[in-house]
Amino acid sequence: MKALLDKIRRGDRRSLGRAMSLVDQTGDQARALQDHLRQSTGQVPWWGFTGPPGVGKSTLIDALLTRLRERQQRVGVVAIDPTSPTSDGALLGDRVRMMRHAIDPDVFIRSLATHHREGGLSDAAIHCARLLEVGNFDPVLIETVGVGQNEVDIASVADICVAMLGPGYGDDIQLIKAGLLQVADIVVVNKCDLPEATRLLKEVREELEFDSSTDGGDEVRPPERRCVGIEAKTGRGVEELVDQLLALDAAARTAERRHHYARRRFRGEVSRSVLQAFEQALERELNEARTDDLLARLDRSEISFDAVVAELNAQALAKAPGEAPGK
Amino acid sequence: MKALLDKIRRGDRRSLGRAMSLVDQTGDQARALQDHLRQSTGQVPWWGFTGPPGVGKSTLIDALLTRLRERQQRVGVVAIDPTSPTSDGALLGDRVRMMRHAIDPDVFIRSLATHHREGGLSDAAIHCARLLEVGNFDPVLIETVGVGQNEVDIASVADICVAMLGPGYGDDIQLIKAGLLQVADIVVVNKCDLPEATRLLKEVREELEFDSSTDGGDEVRPPERRCVGIEAKTGRGVEELVDQLLALDAAARTAERRHHYARRRFRGEVSRSVLQAFEQALERELNEARTDDLLARLDRSEISFDAVVAELNAQALAKAPGEAPGK
Numbered sequence: 001m002k003a004l005l006d007k008i009r010r011g012d013r014r015s016l017g018r019a020m021s022l023v024d025q026t027g028d029q030a031r032a033l034q035d036h037l038r039q040s041t042g043q044v045p046w047w048g049f050t051g052p053p054g055v056g057k058s059t060l061i062d063a064l065l066t067r068l069r070e071r072q073q074r075v076g077v078v079a080i081d082p083t084s085p086t087s088d089g090a091l092l093g094d095r096v097r098m099m100r101h102a103i104d105p106d107v108f109i110r111s112l113a114t115h116h117r118e119g120g121l122s123d124a125a126i127h128c129a130r131l132l133e134v135g136n137f138d139p140v141l142i143e144t145v146g147v148g149q150n151e152v153d154i155a156s157v158a159d160i161c162v163a164m165l166g167p168g169y170g171d172d173i174q175l176i177k178a179g180l181l182q183v184a185d186i187v188v189v190n191k192c193d194l195p196e197a198t199r200l201l202k203e204v205r206e207e208l209e210f211d212s213s214t215d216g217g218d219e220v221r222p223p224e225r226r227c228v229g230i231e232a233k234t235g236r237g238v239e240e241l242v243d244q245l246l247a248l249d250a251a252a253r254t255a256e257r258r259h260h261y262a263r264r265r266f267r268g269e270v271s272r273s274v275l276q277a278f279e280q281a282l283e284r285e286l287n288e289a290r291t292d293d294l295l296a297r298l299d300r301s302e303i304s305f306d307a308v309v310a311e312l313n314a315q316a317l318a319k320a321p322g323e324a325p326g327k
Numbered sequence: 328m329k330a331l332l333d334k335i336r337r338g339d340r341r342s343l344g345r346a347m348s349l350v351d352q353t354g355d356q357a358r359a360l361q362d363h364l365r366q367s368t369g370q371v372p373w374w375g376f377t378g379p380p381g382v383g384k385s386t387l388i389d390a391l392l393t394r395l396r397e398r399q400q401r402v403g404v405v406a407i408d409p410t411s412p413t414s415d416g417a418l419l420g421d422r423v424r425m426m427r428h429a430i431d432p433d434v435f436i437r438s439l440a441t442h443h444r445e446g447g448l449s450d451a452a453i454h455c456a457r458l459l460e461v462g463n464f465d466p467v468l469i470e471t472v473g474v475g476q477n478e479v480d481i482a483s484v485a486d487i488c489v490a491m492l493g494p495g496y497g498d499d500i501q502l503i504k505a506g507l508l509q510v511a512d513i514v515v516v517n518k519c520d521l522p523e524a525t526r527l528l529k530e531v532r533e534e535l536e537f538d539s540s541t542d543g544g545d546e547v548r549p550p551e552r553r554c555v556g557i558e559a560k561t562g563r564g565v566e567e568l569v570d571q572l573l574a575l576d577a578a579a580r581t582a583e584r585r586h587h588y589a590r591r592r593f594r595g596e597v598s599r600s601v602l603q604a605f606e607q608a609l610e611r612e613l614n615e616a617r618t619d620d621l622l623a624r625l626d627r628s629e630i631s632f633d634a635v636v637a638e639l640n641a642q643a644l645a646k647a648p649g650e651a652p653g654k
Contacts, residue, residue, distance in 0.1 A: 031631070031632070031633065034632065035625070035628075035631055035632050038625060038632060039625065039626050039628070052379065052380050052381075053379050053380075053496040053497070053499030053500065053502065053503055054379075054495050054496030054497040054499050054500070056497070058497075058498060080502075145499050145502060168381050168495050169380040169381030170380070170381040170383070170385075171385060172380030172381050172472050173380065173381070175380065175407075175472060176380055262622065263615070263618050263619060263622060266618060266621070266622050266625070267613060267618045269632070270613060270618075270621070270632075270635055270636060270639060271606075271609060271610075271613060273632075273636040274609055274636050274639050274640045274643065275602070275605070275606060275609065277636065277640055278602070278605050278640065278643075279598075279602060282598060282601055282602065283598075286594060286597060286598060288590070291590050291593060291594045291597075292590060294593070294597070295589065295590060295593050298362070298365060298366065298593070299366050301362075301366070304358070304362055305358070305361065305362050305365060305596070305597075305600075306358060308597055309597060309600040309601050309604065312597060312601050313601045313604055313605065316601065316605075
């Protein structure tokens with residue numbers, strides 16, 4: 001493992017790719033690598049990009065890559081890959097454009113196939129981002145499509161969260177906007193050549209202003225969240241966005257902020273793992289025959305729903321793995 | 328409670344609205360009502376509608392309401408309301424159009440504000456759908472915006488799941504398509520006046536054909552899932568869709584299918600409640616100081632990540648409520 005990590009540190013792209021495949025497996029080797037990465041990384045801010053489907057995330061990241069390379073940054077990207085095996089390829093233009101940067105030795109793009117239909121971030125994405133840190137990529141960009149809650153919420157993983165909005169979502173834009181404004185450090189409104197986007201930009205600015213005047217909550221969220229209007233395709237507004245991102249990035253490098261993010265990521269990882277173990281125990285407990293029995297007792301008013309929940313809770317608890325598997 | 332339910336059965340809309348507010352609360356009265364609804368409903372198929380933001384769900388439901396009313400159906404609708412308090416109203420045209428049906432005594436539309444930013448289905452939506460059954464609305468339509476996993480997955484709640492797709496989502500359409508095809512009984516491609524939608528329709532048809540030839544899984548999913556191309560705004564294709572929905576609806580009324588759906592809904596409700604109780608116990612356990620301590624031990628290699636998970640699992644288990652809180 002040490003040899004592999006040394007190679008990655010020296011810039012060996014093949015080793016980096018191999019480690020990214022290894023770290024997503026389940027054996028002892030993968031676990032040892034994961035634990036090592038948890039300890040040895042966390043100094044590089046991660047920039048998360050999220051927004052509804054079709055808003056232009058890949059196009060924006062493509063534009064950012066060009067500008068960050070002009071400023072001599074080595075950039076790593078973790079992207080959730082929406083490629084379906086039956087796609088005809090014609091629709092994948094945006095992603096193809098971004099991938100042209102992949103031949104640049106100072107850019108590394110990892111497309112992760114989605115394991116689940118949610119299309120969200122997985123633990124695999126977190127491991128890959130850590131490996132990019134080992135390979136001296138800085139910053140690390142993570143792209144994820146978002147409307148509902150993703151499997152792992154980008155906002156709890158990224159140090160800087162960029163939320164993208166744009167025209168063309170009808171009434172649903174209100175729902176998207178409400179969700180994204182809660183987690184965004186920077187709101188980017190794309191396709192600002194269109195009137196609907198201009199109106200959206202105005203709305204978001206008003207809401208952010210209102211929000212910052214009443215908000216006294218999270219101490220690490222920047223006091224003034226910004227909203228930038230861009231045209232990702234032509235690059236208009238992207239330079240301003242890069243400046244703002246780099247300013248946030250610099251602010252995220254204090255010891256206090258690093259500790260905050262390390263704790264948050266670790267806590268998220270632990271929670272997910274513990275919950276998953278419990279959920280599996282519950283699934284085993286709540287099999288078909290058992291469900292039918294409980295349902296019948298409920299129908300005969302022999303038991304209340306609350307009592308069903310309490311009963312299952314006690315039984316799943318008794319059977320969930322509570323012993324350390326080693327160590 | 329009996330008096331309230333009797334009024335709802337006789338068509339008193341105000342009582343129905345009051346019960347919908349009551350059932351979402353936490354007291355004994357709400358719990359008793361929930362338990363009663365669990366036992367006394369489940370005979371009416373629920374039609375779920377999901378799809379990415381802006382695909383035209385409200386517009387389709389508006390068109391369906393018109394046609395179902397022509398066929399003398401009394402229709403109930405549960406819609407997740409994306410209205411944000413600062414919206415200027417101008418964007419809410421689709422929803423407003425749908426709401427014009429709300430003055431029809433044989434239509435009842437309940438807009439549920441989203442409690443969480445996910446915008447998904449909540450337990451409240453399930454309770455409301457059950458109350459619509461009590462009020463003799465048949466069928467019950469449930470609308471939810473979907474890309475990621477919703478808080479409660481529409482596919483596990485609805486008897487018939489309609490997935491909507493359309494043009495304008497760039498590469499992300501592959502991800503959306505892959506997710507929705509897994510849960511849909513009927514795939515609706517909207518905006519079929521646009522060339523991108525026509526291509527999408529062709530793609531979906533090919534995938535469904537391929538899928539049905541290899542699939543031997545779920546016994547209750549109709550053997551041939553259909554794909555219908557429509558223009559929700561002009562109504563083109565909607566009549567064909569209504570025919571197909573009513574055919575599926577009729578098929579969903581056998582005793583076997585009713586039992587299947589009752590079990591699935593109940594199981595989902597139980598799982599969510601048990602998991603929630605456990606998650607709260609875990610949250611209390613995994614407080615800030617505790618996280619810092621574990622993180623420090625991990626950094627000093629005194630403990631592995633797996634051991635952290637096992638330790639927390641055991642402790643959260645010990646503290647989760649395992650006793651019945653009264654029948």
